[in-house]
Amino acid sequence: MLIIDTECYKNYFLASFRNMKTRQVANVELYEGKPLNTKQLRALMGQYTTISFNGNGYDLPMLVAAIEGYNNEQLKSLSDKIITSGEPVWRIIRDANLHAPASWDHIDIMQVAPGQSGLKIYGGRLHAIKMQDLPIAPSQRITPADRDSLRTYCANDLDTTELLYKALEKQIDLRKTMSDQYGMDLRSKSDAQIAETVITSELHNLTGKTYRSPKLEKGYSFRYQDPGIVMFKSHQLNSVFERILNTNFTLATSGAVAMPEWLKAERIELAGVRYQMGIGGLHSVEKSQHIEKNDDYLLFELDVAAFYPNIILQQKLAPKSLGEPFLKVYESIVNRRIAAKRKGDKVADATLKIAINGSFGKLGSKYSALYSPDLLIQTTITGQLALLMLIERMEAAGISVKSANTDGIVIHCNKSKEREMETIAFDWMLGTTYELERTDYRSISSANVNNYCAVMVNGKTKGKGIFAPASLQKNPDAIIVSKAVCDFLATGADIEQTINQCNEMREFVTVRQVRGGAMYEGVAVGKAVRFYHSKAFALGAGLTYATNGNRVPKSAGCVPVMDLAEADLSDIDRDYYIKAAKTLLKEVGHVGT
Numbered sequence: 336m337l338i339i340d341t342e343c344y345k346n347y348f349l350a351s352f353r354n355m356k357t358r359q360v361a362n363v364e365l366y367e368g369k370p371l372n373t374k375q376l377r378a379l380m381g382q383y384t385t386i387s388f389n390g391n392g393y394d395l396p397m398l399v400a401a402i403e404g405y406n407n408e409q410l411k412s413l414s415d416k417i418i419t420s421g422e423p424v425w426r427i428i429r430d431a432n433l434h435a436p437a438s439w440d441h442i443d444i445m446q447v448a449p450g451q452s453g454l455k456i457y458g459g460r461l462h463a464i465k466m467q468d469l470p471i472a473p474s475q476r477i478t479p480a481d482r483d484s485l486r487t488y489c490a491n492d493l494d495t496t497e498l499l500y501k502a503l504e505k506q507i508d509l510r511k512t513m514s515d516q517y518g519m520d521l522r523s524k525s526d527a528q529i530a531e532t533v534i535t536s537e538l539h540n541l542t543g544k545t546y547r548s549p550k551l552e553k554g555y556s557f558r559y560q561d562p563g564i565v566m567f568k569s570h571q572l573n574s575v576f577e578r579i580l581n582t583n584f585t586l587a588t589s590g591a592v593a594m595p596e597w598l599k600a601e602r603i604e605l606a607g608v609r610y611q612m613g614i615g616g617l618h619s620v621e622k623s624q625h626i627e628k629n630d631d632y633l634l635f636e637l638d639v640a641a642f643y644p645n646i647i648l649q650q651k652l653a654p655k656s657l658g659e660p661f662l663k664v665y666e667s668i669v670n671r672r673i674a675a676k677r678k679g680d681k682v683a684d685a686t687l688k689i690a691i692n693g694s695f696g697k698l699g700s701k702y703s704a705l706y707s708p709d710l711l712i713q714t715t716i717t718g719q720l721a722l723l724m725l726i727e728r729m730e731a732a733g734i735s736v737k738s739a740n741t742d743g744i745v746i747h748c749n750k751s752k753e754r755e756m757e758t759i760a761f762d763w764m765l766g767t768t769y770e771l772e773r774t775d776y777r778s779i780s781s782a783n784v785n786n787y788c789a790v791m792v793n794g795k796t797k798g799k800g801i802f803a804p805a806s807l808q809k810n811p812d813a814i815i816v817s818k819a820v821c822d823f824l825a826t827g828a829d830i831e832q833t834i835n836q837c838n839e840m841r842e843f844v845t846v847r848q849v850r851g852g853a854m855y856e857g858v859a860v861g862k863a864v865r866f867y868h869s870k871a872f873a874l875g876a877g878l879t880y881a882t883n884g885n886r887v888p889k890s891a892g893c894v895p896v897m898d899l900a901e902a903d904l905s906d907i908d909r910d911y912y913i914k915a916a917k918t919l920l921k922e923v924g925h926v927g928t
Contacts, residue, residue, distance in 0.1 A: 337383045338500070340492045341394045342485050343414040346407050347477035350398060351489040352379050355386075355497060362486055365407060366477070373402050384440045388454045388496045391443040391523060392424045393417055396433040403433075443523040444496070447503050447510070449808045452848075455863030458495040459846035460807055461502055465898045467491050468852070468861030502807060513686050527700075530693030535704050537664045538657065546704040549656040551590075556583040557709040562650055562717045564767050565724060568731070572723060575603060575612075579720075584712055590701025592708045603723065606730040608737065610723065614712070616741035617719040618784045625924030626737055626747050627778040628792075633750055635775040636789070637725075637760060638743035639718075642769065644669055644691050646714045646721075649768045654698070654707035665694070718742065721767050728759045740784050745776075780824055780923035788817070788923065790825045801919075812889070813868075815842040819916040820923070830916045834909055840902035843867045843912065845889055851882035855895050866893040868908040 336356075342349045348365040361379060365371040379385075380398060387394050393414075400413055413431070417424055428434060435441065448457060458466055470484050471477065477485065500507070510522045513529065517536055521529050535546045559579050567573045578597070587593045594614050602620065603610045609620040628634040639645075646652070648669065653661040668690050675683035697703040698711040718741075726736045726744060734748040734756050748756060760771050774791065781787030786800030796802075802817050803809060815837050822828040837843075846865050853860040855878050866878060869892060877890040892911065896902050 337379060337385045338493045338497045339385045339387050339390065339394060340489050340496065341397050342489055343397060343410050344407070344471075344473065344475065344477045345411040347482065347485070348397075348401060348407055348410050349482075349485055349489055350376065350394075350401070351486070351493055352383075352385075353490075353493045353497070354383075360490065360493075362489075364482070365401065365410070366482075367407075371401055376402055380439050380441075381436070384442065386442045386444065386496065386500050388457075388492075388499065389443065389445045390441055392445070395435045395439070395441065396424070396428050396431075399433045399435055400431070441523070442500075442507065444500055444503055444507070446523055446525040446528060447506055448499060449806075453863065454492065454495055454499070455861070456810065456846065456848055457499050457807060459863055459865050460805070460810060461495075461498050462811070462841040462899065463495050463498055464900055465491055465494070466861065466863060466865050467897065468859070468863065499807075509682070509685050509689065512682055513689070516686070526689045526693035527696040527703075528693075530690045531697050531703055531705055533690045534661070534664055534668075534694055537667070538660055541660050541664060546657065548700075548702050548704050548706050549654070551586070551701075551708075554585075556585045557712075558583060559712055559716050562713070562720075564649075565717075565720045566766075567724065567727060569605075569727060571603065572727060575601065576720060579716060584708070586708060590706070590708070591699055592712055605723075605726055606735065610726070610739060612716075612719050614715060616715060617722050618740045619738040620784070621738055621781065622783050623781075623922055623924045624737065625778070625780045625926075626745075628776060631749060632747060633753060633775070634745070634747050634777070634779065635773050636743050636745050637771045637773055639722075640770045640772050641669075641691075642718055642742040643695050643714050645769050646717050647710075650713065650717060652710045652713055654705055654710055656704070656707070665691075721763075721769065724767075725760070725763050728763065729756065732756070732759060734759070737779075738781065738784050745779060778824060780820075780920075780925055782919070782922045786923075788821045788824055794825055796821045796825050810846045810848075811841065811865075812845045813843060813912060813915065815912055816916045816919055818842065819912075820919050823920065824925070830920070831913050834912050834916065838904055840867065840896060840899055840904060840907075843907055844896060845893070847887065847889070849878070849880065849887055851880055853878045853887050853895075854881050855879075860895045860897065864895055865897055866890055866895045868892050868911040869894045869906050870908045871906060 337352045337354055340351050346366060350363045352361045363372055363376050376398060397410065397414060400410060405413065416427055455466055467488055470488050471481055507522060514521045517533060521532060524532065538546055561580060565576060567576060582595050585593050592614050598612055601612065610617055611620055626634055648666055651662060653659060668687055672684055672687035672691060675687060694705055697705040698707050700706055722739055722744060726739060729736050729746065732755050734746060734752050736744050737747050738745045746756065764771055777790045777792055779787060779789040786802060788802040789797045791797060798804065798821060802821060805811060805814060815834055819830045819833040822833055823830050844865050844867050849862055849864055852862045853864045859881060860878060864878060877893050878887040878895060879885060880887060892908065
């Protein structure tokens with residue numbers, strides 16, 4: 336397998352290839368005095384599996400154009416059109432007839448990676464040794480001395496692409512399995528794209544029809560339909576339910592459902608806890624809350640298993656453009672996944688999970704064959720109302736619900752109430768057909784519903800937001816701070832000792848995207864930056880925006896560390912991180928520390 340990347344200037348074109356096994360690099364270049372070795376390019380692309388980040392949207396059409404004889408200026412013109420015109424790449428490729436040969440075996444990992452970030456940010460999230468922005472402005476002409484600089488830069492992008500590929504290897508292996516199963520290449524697709532492809536493929540097999548995104552007329556609106564399972568006792572909740580039933584939901588220009596202003600402002604209060612409904616899900620509006628289990632009180636979370644898929648099947652919800660066949664296909668996928676889980680078939684379970692969960696995101700995309708904003712709202716609002724029913728019943732029995740978020744609630748109640756709580760939960764499950772799963776906690780500490788650290792009875796922690804573990808979806812932001820707080824909450828570990836004994840720079844850094852690029856002491860740093868709090872600049876300095884000179888958020892007292900190999904651990908302002916951890920501990924409601 337070869338990792339590939341290309342760079343293009345008005346008088347220079349570079350295509351770099353690195354063999355993942357041998358580590359050998361081949362640079363194929365075009366500039367005055369050096370014609371392009373098209374034979375070598377064809378061989379590299381035709382004889383290996385190639386891997387890129389955004390290859391389908393940039394590198395492959397550029398390589399096809401280079402092979403077809405585009406000169407440097409023509410390649411630069413094409414590059415600018417792809418990057419800056421705003422025109423869809425597929426249209427540019429079609430109009431210029433720059434389709435990659437079917438024989439090219441290529442994997443583009445950009446869509447496989449979660450979220451929608453650039454390669455440099457993913458590198459920061461994976462703690463790549465070196466983060467480097469383009470060293471020469473795209474508009475400049477390249478001198479002979481510049482070529483080495485660009486080769487080095489391109490090699491670093493190859494490093495980052497390979498690092499990301501290895502982080503995604505499990506997901507790509509699943510896609511290879513699904514590609515074999517469905518007879519189509521799914522290796523470069525996101526979960527949502529795979530879900531749409533799988534479902535429309537199975538629909539085609541069932542009906543013989545080809546499905547495309549539906550076109551909704553301008554001004555399209557719809558109403559939420561009574562699901563037949565919602566029953567409230569309080570006037571407040573019945574009033575909210577009635578108003579939802581009488582609300583006309585409309586679409587924004589993007590095709591997404593617009594949040595009704597009254598619902599955005601509505602706060603539902605039950606036993607002193609406030610809740611807010613939304614397009615995506617219910618959540619409580621608590622702040623700074625620390626709760627512990629003890630000999631007399633239980634603390635646990637009740638989550639609804641496979642909430643949205645079960646709502647869709649229970650309510651028999653199908654996009655109007657797909658109709659009844661959609662439910663047959665969807666139910667078949669859900670049942671096959673259940674069977675796979677029971678048999679312990681982890682591969683089938685994981686692949687079918689992608690089809691189930693990924694499809695829900697496509698309900699809100701106007702470019703998808705699954706586009707159905709009314710179904711989206713019918714699902715999410717039903718879920719929120721169902722949770723509010725459960726909360727109302729618990730509170731009426733004196734069982735305290737401390738928070739709620741999308742598909743679960745946290746309960747803190749006297750042990751004497753446990754049997755009654757179980758009865759209420761069982762009756763709710765019978766009435767709705769949804770299934771609750773319980774997770775017991777020793778403690779839960781939250782700054783708000785989206786930022787919390789829960790300690791389970793086995794001592795392990797579960798975090799969200801700032802307490803969530805490092806991942807490809809989250810920029811590092813002084814990880815040592817939340818880690819020190821979680822360790823204290825779970826084991827009583829001393830915060831100062833945790834921070835003072837840490838000798839990994841990656842635990843202290845913050846990674847940010849800076850629009851227009853960042854500067855430090857008059858030197859350009861890049862658009863994706865990594866920095867830490869320094870002893871030398873505890874009260875000032877920091878990074879600034881290249882465009883206006885304003886300070887980059889959270890960078891006061893910081894210095895960039897774009898190369899971890901050059902990191903100076905002795906310069907870390909550990910007192911800053913200790914203070915930040917103690918402040919965070921107070922923000923999650925823990926007093927007396």
